[in-house]
Amino acid sequence: MNKFAVPLFATLAAVGIAVSVYLVFFVAPLEYSYNEAGTFNGSSLFFNQKIFYFHVGHAFWLFGAVFVSGLSSIGFLSTRDPRWDDVASASTDVAVAFGAVVLLTGSIWGKAAWDVWWQWEPRLTMSLLLWLVLVGYVLVRKFAGPSADRIAAGMAIFGMVGVPFIYKMVGQSSHPAAGSQGVVATLPPGERGSFWISVASFLCWYLALVISRVQSTRAERELRELRERGLDLGVLQ
Amino acid sequence: MGLLRHAARVAWKDLRIELRSREIVYTMVFFGALLVVIYSFAFPNDARAIRGSVPGMLWVSLAFTGTIGLGRAFDRERENDTMRALLLAPVPRLAVFLGKALATTALVLTVAVVCTPLLALFLQAPLFAHPVPLILVVVLGAVGIAVIGSVFAATLLKVRSRDVLLPVILYPLLVPLFVAGTSCTAALVAEIPNFDAAWYWIQFLGIYDAAFLVLSIWVFESLVIE
Numbered sequence: 001m002n003k004f005a006v007p008l009f010a011t012l013a014a015v016g017i018a019v020s021v022y023l024v025f026f027v028a029p030l031e032y033s034y035n036e037a038g039t040f041n042g043s044s045l046f047f048n049q050k051i052f053y054f055h056v057g058h059a060f061w062l063f064g065a066v067f068v069s070g071l072s073s074i075g076f077l078s079t080r081d082p083r084w085d086d087v088a089s090a091s092t093d094v095a096v097a098f099g100a101v102v103l104l105t106g107s108i109w110g111k112a113a114w115d116v117w118w119q120w121e122p123r124l125t126m127s128l129l130l131w132l133v134l135v136g137y138v139l140v141r142k143f144a145g146p147s148a149d150r151i152a153a154g155m156a157i158f159g160m161v162g163v164p165f166i167y168k169m170v171g172q173s174s175h176p177a178a179g180s181q182g183v184v185a186t187l188p189p190g191e192r193g194s195f196w197i198s199v200a201s202f203l204c205w206y207l208a209l210v211i212s213r214v215q216s217t218r219a220e221r222e223l224r225e226l227r228e229r230g231l232d233l234g235v236l237q
Numbered sequence: 238m239g240l241l242r243h244a245a246r247v248a249w250k251d252l253r254i255e256l257r258s259r260e261i262v263y264t265m266v267f268f269g270a271l272l273v274v275i276y277s278f279a280f281p282n283d284a285r286a287i288r289g290s291v292p293g294m295l296w297v298s299l300a301f302t303g304t305i306g307l308g309r310a311f312d313r314e315r316e317n318d319t320m321r322a323l324l325l326a327p328v329p330r331l332a333v334f335l336g337k338a339l340a341t342t343a344l345v346l347t348v349a350v351v352c353t354p355l356l357a358l359f360l361q362a363p364l365f366a367h368p369v370p371l372i373l374v375v376v377l378g379a380v381g382i383a384v385i386g387s388v389f390a391a392t393l394l395k396v397r398s399r400d401v402l403l404p405v406i407l408y409p410l411l412v413p414l415f416v417a418g419t420s421c422t423a424a425l426v427a428e429i430p431n432f433d434a435a436w437y438w439i440q441f442l443g444i445y446d447a448a449f450l451v452l453s454i455w456v457f458e459s460l461v462i463e
Binding site for chain 1: 388396402413
């Protein structure tokens, strides 16, 4: 990873987010829906639907980050190379922030679409459960002392393996599930372009954050090692 | 089958210590019984409400007592640093893990054996209407809690805030298990029992346990060795 990665992705993200804001608010059509009789449907989302582009853009990379952390934790446990661990921890830190965005925008969506702030809708439930695993990971990293890296790596791997079970569970669960199936899946063609551009710009944003986090952890470690060497040699007090 | 014999020996060692002191069993069971008493005051006490809430009570009791038992069972290995001795013993580390998980399963099941009849007794809950699937799902749940719990309780041995961190790690990972367990129990105690749903959740738990058992076997050694 050279020093151009962060500025590159940050610039791409800035341009991409600006472009997708333009597309979302000026190009993408408002959300109308009509019922079978051809009259206007009272439950249309209109302007509120716009939050969808930001919600799903973050949700994509929340799920992506779970796998990035899980796979790099496998790398860390099998090689004991701290560079893998840096990636896992950076990706989780960023994913916690992304998950917070997903849950907040999700509940705003819920208020507009279903008139409740929280609905046990399958995808929202799944995001919440994954987010809890990630928050647990961050807490372990912070409070588990010297062996935090191993324990957190184990948690990331277990969390990744748990994903298919959570996925299967929320689909079948006896919890109240909303009749909102397919809100995300069936996109009209006019919204598709803006949607993928917003997803791509949030990917760049995610990458910029993760890479800069990895670089700062790495610099921290190098500094610590240099300091220890200096102390050993008697150069530093 | 040397591995299983070694595992059984490690489990028997734990259980024998426990049989002599009875510390964990007595405290866990008493705690479980206290939970049942608290539930009977905390939740509305009419038959319909009980039917809806008793599955949750059962699985919350298992979750709470399970974490307490796990923490205490591994604390014993820490007090005289015997975990290191166990890991140095000339048996596969896998056997140590399996033995620990087996002993923990036994402890969680002991609590279940006491709590389930107590719930049925105090709350007049129809828990034993269909005993065979209920026993199956509780056993599978206990295995899952013990397997995942043993991995993380063992890695947390030397961490100062382990008592707080164990549930922080375990509960998010165990959510599918608890949901499967409560849904299955709910399907069994419903006025018209839904055996298809119960069977679906039992299968779900079986696959869940198998997946995490394989994963734990694979990860345990690299997690406990410094």
